[in-house]
Amino acid sequence: MAWTRFAKKKDMPGGLWIKCESCGAMLFRKEFEQKNRVCGTCGYHFTLPGRERIALTADHGTFVEMWTDLQPVDRLCFNDKVLYSEKLKATQAKTGETEAMIAGTANIKGIPCVLGVMNFAFLGGSMGMVVGEKIARCIEHATEKGLPVVLFACSGGARMHEGAISLMQMAKTCGALAMQNRKGGISISVMTHPTTGGVTASFASACDLLIAEPGALIGFAGPRVIATTIKKELPKGFQRAEFLLEKGQIDRIVPRSQMKDELARLLAYATGRDPVAAYKPQAVAAEPVIEVPPLPLSEEEPEPKSKPKRKKGKQG
Amino acid sequence: MTDTAPRSLVQDGLAFERPLRELELKIKELRNLATGTHLELSDEIHALEDRLRKQTVEVYAQLSPWERVHVARHADRPLTSDYVQMMLDDFVELHGDRVFGDDRAILTGLATMQGQRFLLVGHRKGKTVKDRLACNFGCAHPEGYRKALQKMRLAEKLKLPIVTFINTPGAYPGIGAEERGQASAIAKSILEMFDLKVPVVCIVIGEGGSGGALGIGIGDRVGMLENSYYSVISPEGCAAILWKSGEKAPEAADALKLTSKDLLRFGLVDKVIEEPVGGAHRDQRATVDRVKAQVLEWLAELSTLPTATLLEQRYEKFRRMGMPLGS
Ligand SMILES: [Zn+2]
Numbered sequence: 001m002a003w004t005r006f007a008k009k010k011d012m013p014g015g016l017w018i019k020c021e022s023c024g025a026m027l028f029r030k031e032f033e034q035k036n037r038v039c040g041t042c043g044y045h046f047t048l049p050g051r052e053r054i055a056l057t058a059d060h061g062t063f064v065e066m067w068t069d070l071q072p073v074d075r076l077c078f079n080d081k082v083l084y085s086e087k088l089k090a091t092q093a094k095t096g097e098t099e100a101m102i103a104g105t106a107n108i109k110g111i112p113c114v115l116g117v118m119n120f121a122f123l124g125g126s127m128g129m130v131v132g133e134k135i136a137r138c139i140e141h142a143t144e145k146g147l148p149v150v151l152f153a154c155s156g157g158a159r160m161h162e163g164a165i166s167l168m169q170m171a172k173t174c175g176a177l178a179m180q181n182r183k184g185g186i187s188i189s190v191m192t193h194p195t196t197g198g199v200t201a202s203f204a205s206a207c208d209l210l211i212a213e214p215g216a217l218i219g220f221a222g223p224r225v226i227a228t229t230i231k232k233e234l235p236k237g238f239q240r241a242e243f244l245l246e247k248g249q250i251d252r253i254v255p256r257s258q259m260k261d262e263l264a265r266l267l268a269y270a271t272g273r274d275p276v277a278a279y280k281p282q283a284v285a286a287e288p289v290i291e292v293p294p295l296p297l298s299e300e301e302p303e304p305k306s307k308p309k310r311k312k313g314k315q316g
Numbered sequence: 317m318t319d320t321a322p323r324s325l326v327q328d329g330l331a332f333e334r335p336l337r338e339l340e341l342k343i344k345e346l347r348n349l350a351t352g353t354h355l356e357l358s359d360e361i362h363a364l365e366d367r368l369r370k371q372t373v374e375v376y377a378q379l380s381p382w383e384r385v386h387v388a389r390h391a392d393r394p395l396t397s398d399y400v401q402m403m404l405d406d407f408v409e410l411h412g413d414r415v416f417g418d419d420r421a422i423l424t425g426l427a428t429m430q431g432q433r434f435l436l437v438g439h440r441k442g443k444t445v446k447d448r449l450a451c452n453f454g455c456a457h458p459e460g461y462r463k464a465l466q467k468m469r470l471a472e473k474l475k476l477p478i479v480t481f482i483n484t485p486g487a488y489p490g491i492g493a494e495e496r497g498q499a500s501a502i503a504k505s506i507l508e509m510f511d512l513k514v515p516v517v518c519i520v521i522g523e524g525g526s527g528g529a530l531g532i533g534i535g536d537r538v539g540m541l542e543n544s545y546y547s548v549i550s551p552e553g554c555a556a557i558l559w560k561s562g563e564k565a566p567e568a569a570d571a572l573k574l575t576s577k578d579l580l581r582f583g584l585v586d587k588v589i590e591e592p593v594g595g596a597h598r599d600q601r602a603t604v605d606r607v608k609a610q611v612l613e614w615l616a617e618l619s620t621l622p623t624a625t626l627l628e629q630r631y632e633k634f635r636r637m638g639m640p641l642g643s
Binding site: 069070071072073075076078079080081128129130132133136158159160162163164165166167168169170171172174175176177178179181182197198200201202203204205206218219220221222225226229230232234235238239243247248249 | 493496503533568642
């Protein structure tokens, strides 16, 4: 996990400190990473790299990655000053990943499932043919094996460089869910910061259970597109997880620290196991005591920024 | 019909239409002159008509993707309401999503055409300024997709096939739309269209604007009119993001490979329905007739399939779209 977009953009010299995107607090990197990239001051949930998400979600040593041989093809010969094929190669080299989706089977607190995680570091987690194919395979494999499927969304939307092929991945992933529904399979979608565009408007919103991390930006159209269209300022908290919960769009908001327990509990309901046993917080290894450096005092109440910086993938 | 397109459009992507419009005007003048003065001008008129035909064929064969986007958006291009008027023998509009409202941007109703009954679902753009505003220029809200789905479930119950006409710049990006779950309305519509136990035929008649188009776009057969486009994002939006300049929309239109030919080449649509020479806006009647014939042919073909086969093939069709290497 050498590379994150924060490591690239937000680091202070030396990389010991990270500035919170939301409240501006200076965070000691080691502590920040130990808290799984949640701000100790304001609770802001930073985007979690795909591999870290898997490590945090799957029981240690149970994740078996699948479909790693799938490679994207530049069918359009897309060229926006840089060839898409070149961009792919560079991104693969930089991230060490073949694509924006990491998928396989895993146990979550002992409950077997299919686990798919979008990796924002790879072209903004955008959904192209490989992402769509892996999601469809996740759902089909789950259906075939009678397992529940858990999908973590984290994406700017469809991948423009694959044109209408990427658009049709919305159909492919929803079609797979429709097939799974017919067989009675269960799907859980966890929407994390950010989940927008064609990803929100397909599998991420079409699963049986919809969970979101606190403060996550979730929506169809990007906030900037909406602001330009309606020529008005957007209301506070617009398109945040809390806003979606209030508007009846999602089932639950679950903080990252409780995500695994919460997933296990839901999976227990989905697979006929005991939810009470499944929910019991796991014994956590004693954390090493860290010297916490003083944080800069802020005079105002920290509040989530209305427009965090993020890579835009697509609009309506 | 207007004789000249608005100047801004001409300057933009419809400049290629100008010489054709001039020829058309000249022919009209000569005709008027001939009837008014009883002069024998038929040779001249025929010669000009011949030239116009050739030039139109030539110009339309060489249109850039960006120019085709403008043809797809042309003010005189037949809209869903034109198809209703010119193609159907009977139409009963059905309103409302039963939850929130009646989105004018999507038209739904029971239709009969040459004895074939079906449910029609189509994006509606509106003709007059007032209409266009009421229809949000064809940009639907969540209630539009929920209305479409509710009516499609009704069609299933009535054992009627479904025909959708796609013509939208995209689903509406607004506060209310997000509050009421634009993403989930589209996702649910896409998912449930895979489950409809009746044949579904979709035709892109103008603009196939991303998720807003796909929201009513899951069909057993998907056709595209020759000069329509189908894209993951508008050329303008793509240019703004990747080129950081809306003025690069022609380049973006090129890069996105959004024409009917491209979609057919990638296996994303089943057929391109040819338009009359010079585009659908030059001959609405002929365009509507071709679409009608295609819809009837497909509905007849699909009516023979057992439901299980129909649903299996519908999924298989979209399942195969965009296969990566190593699959
Ligand atoms: Zn903070």
